[in-house]
Amino acid sequence: MKRLLKGGRVIDPANGRDAHVDVLIDGDRISRVGRDIPVEAGTRVVEIPAGLIVCPGLIDMHVHLREPGQEHKETVASGCAAAVAGGFTAVACMPNTVPVNDNAGVTEYVLKKAAEANLARVYPIGAVSRGQLGEQLADIAELRHAGCVAVSDDGHPVATALLMRRALEYAGMFKMVVIDHCEDQTLKGDGVANEGFAATTLGLRGIPGEAESIMAHRDVALAELTGGVVHIAHLSARQSLDAVRYGKARGARVTCEVTPHHFVLTDDMLISPRPYDTHVKMNPPLRDEIDRMAILAGIVDGTVDAIATDHAPHHYDEKDVEFDRAPFGITGLETAVSLSLDRLVHSGAITLLRLIELMAPGPARILGVPGGSLSEGAPADVTILAPDLRVTVSASTMRSKSKNTPFDGWQLRGGVAATVVAGRVVYVNDAAGLQM
Numbered sequence: 001m002k003r004l005l006k007g008g009r010v011i012d013p014a015n016g017r018d019a020h021v022d023v024l025i026d027g028d029r030i031s032r033v034g035r036d037i038p039v040e041a042g043t044r045v046v047e048i049p050a051g052l053i054v055c056p057g058l059i060d061m062h063v064h065l066r067e068p069g070q071e072h073k074e075t076v077a078s079g080c081a082a083a084v085a086g087g088f089t090a091v092a093c094m095p096n097t098v099p100v101n102d103n104a105g106v107t108e109y110v111l112k113k114a115a116e117a118n119l120a121r122v123y124p125i126g127a128v129s130r131g132q133l134g135e136q137l138a139d140i141a142e143l144r145h146a147g148c149v150a151v152s153d154d155g156h157p158v159a160t161a162l163l164m165r166r167a168l169e170y171a172g173m174f175k176m177v178v179i180d181h182c183e184d185q186t187l188k189g190d191g192v193a194n195e196g197f198a199a200t201t202l203g204l205r206g207i208p209g210e211a212e213s214i215m216a217h218r219d220v221a222l223a224e225l226t227g228g229v230v231h232i233a234h235l236s237a238r239q240s241l242d243a244v245r246y247g248k249a250r251g252a253r254v255t256c257e258v259t260p261h262h263f264v265l266t267d268d269m270l271i272s273p274r275p276y277d278t279h280v281k282m283n284p285p286l287r288d289e290i291d292r293m294a295i296l297a298g299i300v301d302g303t304v305d306a307i308a309t310d311h312a313p314h315h316y317d318e319k320d321v322e323f324d325r326a327p328f329g330i331t332g333l334e335t336a337v338s339l340s341l342d343r344l345v346h347s348g349a350i351t352l353l354r355l356i357e358l359m360a361p362g363p364a365r366i367l368g369v370p371g372g373s374l375s376e377g378a379p380a381d382v383t384i385l386a387p388d389l390r391v392t393v394s395a396s397t398m399r400s401k402s403k404n405t406p407f408d409g410w411q412l413r414g415g416v417a418a419t420v421v422a423g424r425v426v427y428v429n430d431a432a433g434l435q436m
């Protein structure tokens with residue numbers, strides 16, 4: 001079946017395009033992009049209303065789908081439903097499941113569940129170390145052949161410099177990036193919040209930014225030593241941006257991502273509006289305003305390569321405990337686009353083109369996966385954004401199984417109008433006035 005997206009503003013950073021053109025989808029591929037594409041018999045014509053943006057399908061390179069093992073928090077199917085409702089046509093899922101994705105059996109299981117769900121594309125990320133124990137390398141060749149696109153011990157850092165060195169060398173043989181959750185565990189200790197005024201006021205144990213940046217510096221040095229490719233996950237501290245800038249300036253193969261919660265919120269949220277709110281407990285923690293501004297600067301100046309959500313669903317009961325005992329993490333798939341449009345684009349910090357670059361070609365390039373462009377012949381993964389749509393975040397109606405978001409009730413400008421994966425319309429937001 002052919003579908004013609006007619007007359008919309010198309011923003012496709014990979015091709016340097018920002019223009020009102022038509023996009024013709026034929027089956028699961030982009031067939032043509034251009035002005036006034038003639039309509040053949042049998043083609044479904046979709047008039048794109050003024051104000052909507054047609055862009056390459058967004059890719060979230062950092063999510064936790066929790067299956068296998070923690071299906072009370074999320075399943076591959078519920079996570080994929082949340083993804084497409086959030087405008088993501090593809091997600092890369094971290095290996096800290098139960099059991100850990102450190103072998104082909106788990107990778108194939110996740111891919112089978114993703115095929116059954118048949119919504120967003122799912123790219124599994126394999127473990128760096130067996131059982132994510134930080135001791136022996138996992139069989140990275142086996143993970144690659146089973147379908148993993150990267151390796152990470154996320155949830156934990158790659159434990160030692162030697163293990164990181166070996167991982168970079170081994171993964172490099174398969175053209176895979178090593179994604180690191182940078183955290184010096186001796187500095188982090190049993191900290192639960194950013195080390196600073198808010199934590200001190202509430203009597204919470206702090207985690208300094210250096211717990212992250214020391215590891216980021218280590219990883220940059222090892223990327224340089226090995227020629228391997230390292231990606232810093234959910235960068236939160238200003239000092240870590242310096243590590244990435246230093247590495248990039250020296251030609252080390254280092255990239256980084258930031259999350260919407262780190263560029264929108266600060267640790268003031270620990271105190272107000274709800275003191276000790278476990279919905280603002282995440283790892284790395286929300287940091288202070290200086291860090292938040294540093295992250296914004298990194299987004300603007302190109303130091304930051306991608307926006308990722310670190311979607312970390314937890315059941316209500318697990319978060320409904322004392323702050324110290326609550327698990328780290330919040331959901332992110334269904335709020336990322338609205339937060340990014342509202343706080344990055346409408347604030348004037350960056351253009352729509354830059355935002356799309358951070359959410360589609362950026363992650364595609366880092367992971368080496370298809371997508372991220374509307375090139376002719378590319379997979380027909382398309383997101384249609386509604387930058388001016390007024391959105392009220394509603395946790396209770398989210399597709400994710402878990403509702404642990406600090407953004408419930410927030411009013412934001414910007415949302416998702418529709419999501420198309422492999423030529424199939426998998427999500428339409430009725431509020432956006434689009435007839436797919």
Ligand SMILES: [Zn+2]
Pocket residue numbers: 154155156181233234283284
């Ligand atoms: Zn992490």
